[in-house]
Amino acid sequence: MKLEPKVVGVSGKGGVGKTSFLALTLKAILEKNTRHTILVVDADPDSNMPDVLGVDTTENIGLVVNELKEKIDKLPPDFGKAEYLEYKVFDVLYEGDKFDLLVMGAPEREGCYCLVNNLLMKIMDTLTKNYTLVLIDLPAGLEHISRRTSAHVDIMFLITDPSKMGIQTAARIKELAKTLHREFKKILLIINKASPETEEILKEHSKKFGLEYAGSVPVDEKLAEFNLRGVPLLELPDDSPAYIAVKKIVEETLPI
Numbered sequence: 632m633k634l635e636p637k638v639v640g641v642s643g644k645g646g647v648g649k650t651s652f653l654a655l656t657l658k659a660i661l662e663k664n665t666r667h668t669i670l671v672v673d674a675d676p677d678s679n680m681p682d683v684l685g686v687d688t689t690e691n692i693g694l695v696v697n698e699l700k701e702k703i704d705k706l707p708p709d710f711g712k713a714e715y716l717e718y719k720v721f722d723v724l725y726e727g728d729k730f731d732l733l734v735m736g737a738p739e740r741e742g743c744y745c746l747v748n749n750l751l752m753k754i755m756d757t758l759t760k761n762y763t764l765v766l767i768d769l770p771a772g773l774e775h776i777s778r779r780t781s782a783h784v785d786i787m788f789l790i791t792d793p794s795k796m797g798i799q800t801a802a803r804i805k806e807l808a809k810t811l812h813r814e815f816k817k818i819l820l821i822i823n824k825a826s827p828e829t830e831e832i833l834k835e836h837s838k839k840f841g842l843e844y845a846g847s848v849p850v851d852e853k854l855a856e857f858n859l860r861g862v863p864l865l866e867l868p869d870d871s872p873a874y875i876a877v878k879k880i881v882e883e884t885l886p887i
């Protein structure tokens with residue numbers, strides 16, 4: 632029986648730790664040695680997942696789409712745009728031993744080229760069906776929800792840091808998703824860079840906002856240091872406090 636792909640996303644205010652959380656989620660899944668086939672999608676235009684995962688690539692879908700849009704008017708009518716785009720998507724896709732990575736890249740240029748966008752959505756739908764687990768790093772804030780640029784997500788981790796703005800953004804994302812009938816089967820709140828004191832306050836807030844709390848990740852100096860040094864987070868030691876916390880959350884919430 633073929634497993635239904637499970638799409639896991641991270642969202643939240645800028646700089647709260649979305650990318651770090653997703654990278655450590657991947658590390659935890661890989662360590663479990665599950666039979667999952669994994670696709671990581673970097674959907675943040677300001678992409679940094681390749682660095683964080685130690686993948687050497689500069690290619691992205693944005694560049695391909697922009698290139699196609701530029702020449703679309705000059706192409707002969709019988710030019711197979713769908714085939715071309717599909718070929719290019721697979722060209723951009725990084726295929727590793729343990730996971731694949733697709734970088735979405737820069738935002739589109741001005742103007743509506745709905746044809747290209749629709750084609751891309753279809754290709755993305757087909758592509759994600761090739762995997763049993765898809766991890767998406769979404770851009771900060773709410774815009775991706777209202778613009779419906781993000782694909783369908785089953786489990787959405789809303790990340791907050793210990794700040795009122797962080798949890799307010801998380802609450803807004805949840806509300807907006809509801810208003811726009813975006814279906815996230817599960818929305819879970821993660822408190823990052825928490826101390827015991829701030830964690831308690833944020834847990835109270837999360838109840839008030841109707842957010843389901845799934846766990847906290849402590850401040851981890853090694854994580855910050857790895858980030859500064861440009862060392863991939865997959866290499867973070869197994870006993871690092873942030874990794875231990877993320878691993879527990881992953882084991883409790885994801886189908887691994």
Ligand SMILES: Nc1ncnc2c1ncn2[C@@H]1O[C@H](COP(=O)(O)OP(=O)(O)OP(=O)(O)O)[C@@H](O)[C@H]1O
Binds near residue numbers: 647648649650771
């Ligand atoms: N638990 C943690 N302990 C220490 N530092 C952390 C922790 N989580 C994240 N950081 C640091 O915080 C900074 C922001 O993290 P990260 O890039 O993961 O956030 P982000 O939400 O993805 O940001 P953006 O909105 O810009 O995409 C990085 O320098 C990272 O190393």
Ligand SMILES: [Mg+2]
Binds near residue numbers: 649651
């Ligand atoms: Mg990020």
